[in-house]
Amino acid sequence: NAGVTQTPKFRILKIGQSMTLQCTQDMNHNYMYWYRQDPGMGLKLIYYSVGAGITDKGEVPNGYNVSRSTTEDFPLRLELAAPSQTSVYFCASSQPGGPYEQYFGPGTRLTVT
């Protein structure tokens, strides 16, 4: 049981490039989330999904897109990367029903230069 896995661990992008951050969970969780965490800051929700085929915007969705074709996978797409997207990105998952505790992946550290 690997939990939540994310790839890649690190990535450097040039301004204007695009990339996909991968996230997979093997806990059969319905809910999945993408967060970004800037240095010394808390977690900001980018997008979330309550099940395959259903996604919705979080607090900071601009510049990102997601899809959820299976229960296990929830990739995050960055289009036209900007320096403001330099951050650490975390994927998380949770089950329906309280307490809704979330399980996190190890993160992807992205630098846009």
Added chain:
Amino acid sequence: QKEVEQDPGPLSVPEGAIVSLNCTYSNSAFQYFMWYRQYSRKGPELLMYTYSSGNKEDGRFTAQVDKSSKYISLFIRDSQPSDSATYLCAMSAQSNYQLIWGAGTKLIIKP
């Protein structure tokens, strides 16, 4: 005003001290209260959760919720250098699966 307020620290204490970490919140609908620990360059991991008011103890860790004051605390007894991490509080309402996060408090335990 943020829904959840948490002092970012850093909080530096000597090894063996009792540590108190706190969050305040404004939404009276919150029923689930969680503490996550995040080591440097790692993802957050759930430490403890509490439902509604009261205390919960797990080894050296005690979580306390005071709903009347909208205030939650995490106490660490006999603190160890390995407890050095950022501690994030998170909360959710009964009917809402989304967690509302505090900014996290960076804790440093000095040997």
